[in-house]
Amino acid sequence: EPEVTQTPSHQVTQMGQEVILRCVPISNHLYFYWYRQILGQKVEFLVSFYNNEISEKSEIFDDQFSVERPDGSNFTLKIRSTKLEDSAMYFCASSPGTGAHTDTQYFGPGTRLTVL
């Protein structure tokens, strides 16, 4: 069964450094998403991406964040200058956009980001 994959599983970085979190969505899915979960808190929406542009973003997704689909398979989240409060589990998801399960989002296993 196809699945969303994410790399790395763990990332440790120094405050102020740039990080890139990588995701490979399910092939032929059209919508892509990033969420995060700070330890002990709710899962929060960051951004949705469709047709090579952002379709929705949250207040969390400020100028320090960016997303990109550099080729036909990868979907990346970049944090330009990490802060301590960016430490969280980051989840990538994708949804088909068509068919019976058009809006069902399938999640990757997550990347745990620790900012020191």
Next chain:
Amino acid sequence: AQSVTQLDSHVSVSEGTPVLLRCNYSSSYSPSLFWYVQHPNKGLQLLLKYTSAATLVKGINGFEAEFKKSETSFHLTKPSAHMSDAAEYFCVVIHKAAGNKLTFGGGTRVLVKP
């Protein structure tokens, strides 16, 4: 604005007994609702979803949920808990007009005692 509230942060059950996880939603129109499960150190797995086709929805691993508009509820149940059901469960609503963003409830952590 749409939101979901999970009424219990923790639920403890004995193996073989029923499980009930409660979720209430708030929406100005008929929502699409989901239950996801997160096992320790794993990602989020879809259990089931409601999209107005039928009010009783069956999911994987013996779980089901009933959409009750009069009570604005979408409770998750399973007749007989298994040790492997120990996990955190999330009730989720989708905002189709906002880029399909999902809003998660606070989660219910299920402990299954032998």
